[in-house]
Amino acid sequence: MSPVASLIAVEVAYPGRGTVLGPFDLALTEGEIVALVGSSGCGKSTALRLLAGLEQPTAGTVTRTPERGQTAVVFQAPTLMPWADARTNVALPLELAGMAKAKAHDQAQEALKAVGLEHAIGSKPAQLSGGMAMRVSLARALVTRPRLLLLDEPFAALDEITRRNLADDIHRLWDQTRPAVVFVTHNVEEAAYMAQRVVVMSANPGKIAGQTIIDAPLPRPLGFRTSEVFRNAAEDVSHDLAKAMGHVQ
Amino acid sequence: MSRTLETLAPILLVAVLLGLWEAACRLTGVPAYFLPAPSAVAAAMAQDWALLLGSAWKTLSTALLALAFASLTACSLALIISTNRLLEKAVQPLAVALQVTPVVAIAPQVVIWAGLAHPDRAIISLAVIVAFFPIFSGALTGLKSTDPDLERLFDLYGATRWQRLLRLRIPSATPFVLEGHKVAGGLAVIGAVVAEFVAGSGGSQGLAWRILESSNRLQTAKTFAAVIVLSLMGALLHAVLQASEQAILRRFRGR
Known part of the structure; x- marks a missing residue:
C-alpha cells in the first residue's frame, strides 16, 4: 500500500540547539497505528509536527497525501477554546472549512455522541473533567473524518483508569474509518497496547533505535493487557528503549 | 457567629474612629475650618445633598462617558496594531511615554x-487619556496571549486571518479587556477630578469644583462632605465594574 504520509531522511535543526531530529525515516501506510516512543526531547513531537505540516524540515522530504482538513492533531492538553461549549469546539474545524453553522453543529453533535459525551454538548471546558475534555478534543479531531490522525501524548495528564478507557475508545473510533494514526508517548505499555508498530527513538538528535511489530488484533480483545503477546511486545519495546538510552550494548 | 462578626468588624471600626474623632473635636475645641467634627460633616451633607448629588452625577457621567470613549478607541487601536508587528514596535515607546506622563502635567x-x-x-479629554492605557495594554496583551496549540490548530485547519481574529484572538483577549476596563473605570474618575481641578472655576460643577469652592471659603465641613461623596462614588463604580467583570467571565467560562 502507498504511504499516507512519510518522512524521508528528514533533519530538523534549530538555531542554538543544533540538530534535534534526524536523519529520520518513517512511512505510514493506510489504516496503520504507529507509536513513537522515546525520552523527553528525543524529537518525537517534532516528527509529529512535520507529519502535520505545521513545521518544515531543515533537510529531507515530507510527503503527505491528505488534503487540508484531512489531518487532525490531538495535543497533550485538550486545547479547547474555554469560551466555547463542547459542540462549538468540536464544530470548529468544519466551520473553519466554510461549512454552515447549523450543519457543522449537527455533525459535531454526532461526533460527541460517538465519544460518549452527548450529555455534555452544551458544557464549557471548565465544567468538564480532564478525561471528558480529552474526549471533546478527540471528537474535534475525528469530526472531519481525517485520513491521518496525530496524537501527541494525549494521555499525559490523565489517571490510569481514564487512560485505559480512552485507549479502548480510540481503537473503537479508529475502527470506524481506519485513519493512519501516529501516537506519541513515553510510556512503553501504552505504546504496546495502542499500536501495531512501535518505533523507539534515541535522543540528541532523534533517530530510530528500534522497531517492534505487534501481531495482535485491533481493537484489542478483552484481557489483552495480561496476554503473552502484550508482555513480549512490551519487553521488546523496553529493550529497544534501554538500548536507545545507552543502558544496553 | 464569626461570619456576622467579620461583616460587622469594619462597620464597628469606622464607628469607633468616628466616635473618637467627634470626642476629640469637642474636647479640644479645635476650630471647624481646621478639623470639623463628624457631626458637622454630616450636617453639611444633609444640608447640601441635592447640590452634592448633582455634582457627583456630573463627575460620574463625565467619567462614564470618558470610559466609553476610551474603550472604543483603545480596543480599536489595539486591534489594528496587533495585526502588524512593525506597527506595534513603532507605537510601543510612544504609548509608554504618554502613559507615564502625569495627567496633571498636561x-x-x-x-x-x-x-x-x-x-x-x-x-472629558483628560479622563479619556488616563482611562485609555489600561484598556489598550490589556487588549494588546490579550490579543497576543492566545494558546500556541490553539494557534497551531487554526494553522492546521487553514484558518483565514479573519477567522483567526474573530474566533481565537478576540475571545482570548476578553478577560484581559475586562480587567483593563475595571482599572480604567477608577482612573477615569481620577482623571475627571484632576481635570476639574485644573479647569478650575471655568463653569464645571463637578465634585472637584465643590471641593475647591468650599476649601477656598474655609468651609471645611463641606469639603469633607464632597470628598466623602467622591470616595463613595468611586467605591460604587469599582463595585459595579467588578461585579460586571465577574458576571461576564462566569458566563464566558461557564462557571
Missing part, C-alpha cells in the same frame, strides 16, 4: 486646546 495645555469656554471638553 492638563493645563489640554484646557487651552479645548478652549477656555469649553472646560467640559478638556475634562
